[in-house]
Amino acid sequence: MTDTQDVAISVRGLKTFFYTNNRCNKALNGVSFDIKKGKTLCIVGESGCGKSVTAASIMQLLPTLSRIEEGEIIYHSDRGDIPLHALERNGREMRRVRGAEIAMIFQDPMTALNPVYSVGFQIKESLKYHTDMSRRAAHERAITLLTEMGIALPEKRVNDFPHRYSGGMRQRAMIAMAMACNPKVLIADEPTTALDVTIQAQIFELMDKLKREHGTGIMLITHDMGVVAELADDVAVMYMGNIVEAGTVDEVLRNPVHPYTRALLASVPVLGNGKDQDIKAIRGSTPDPLNRPKGCQFADRCDFATAQCQAMPDETHITPTHRVMCWRHEELSGHGAQ
Ligand SMILES: Nc1ncnc2c1ncn2[C@@H]1O[C@H](COP(=O)(O)OP(=O)(O)O)[C@@H](O)[C@H]1O
Ligand SMILES: [Mg+2]
Incomplete structure (x- = not known):
């Protein structure tokens, strides 16, 4: 992906599962991304898609009934690479890193x-x-x-x-x-949802300052596409435990390929487009995580779905930085008929 020198945290093939009532919820089903030094990665997706579990996996703050099943989370620290996924949740090394080097802002301050x-x-x-x-x-x-x-x-x-x-x-x-x-890395999980816009702007300004002055890598979870457009360097779109599309902010916002990304973008008003915009809610709802569809998790809600979507699509690179998990990426990426 990128030169590891520029990367603060790299996540590869991360699977985090929940076990409740003898059933397994594959909350993260193979997730890979980098948090780069001095850059902001925005993670977007509807509620229940695995955004907070991703944050909790990195911080080793997962609830007791869940565990990292596969994959790795490597923190590229000044004292060498640290495999966070392998650290004891409340062990000495994790406590040293958590809070000081990798800090987190939660949805609920309490x-x-x-x-x-x-x-x-x-x-x-x-x-x-x-x-x-x-x-x-x-x-x-x-x-x-x-x-x-x-x-x-x-x-x-x-x-x-x-x-x-x-x-x-x-x-x-x-x-x-x-x-x-x-901190070297700041993970913010919908940090400003409850705040008014003036304060929100101040907080984003401070995050930006941290990024500029200390080279802090930021992972910002948000459902506000306006925030994404303004603050993100990179974007990852999550759906039901997978990153279905990721790339630079320009790639994802200007050339969204995955039908889910397109639907997300169509479901929010765009600043400056006035009051009469055609805003379309995403049809249907996210599937029951304990009773998931077999292939592409979005197929039931997708206008482009075909029989092929009964199987899980592989991840394909459209550019070295832009990747997508969709069988129909060629047609949809602007190379074929739209
Ligand atoms: N404490 C928990 N106990 C059981 N399941 C959980 C818990 N936290 C999250 N999950 C499950 O993990 C999946 C991802 O949730 P989450 O990461 O919180 O979504 P979001 O993208 O809204 O932050 C969901 O299916 C959710 O039900
Ligand atoms: Mg959440």
């Missing part, structure tokens, strides 16, 4: 904030654990971070407990915590 400690204490603990900053410097840094996150009266707010913060403020406090150690 999964990251501890209700019994002040927000400032939590940011400072992270700094003390992972850096050799003095108590005083850590306090200053915590205030700076809260200020950057647009939290009013940061000198006072730093001592407040999470329940004194509004939902939006908690979200921002958690983002401050994630950014505190200038």
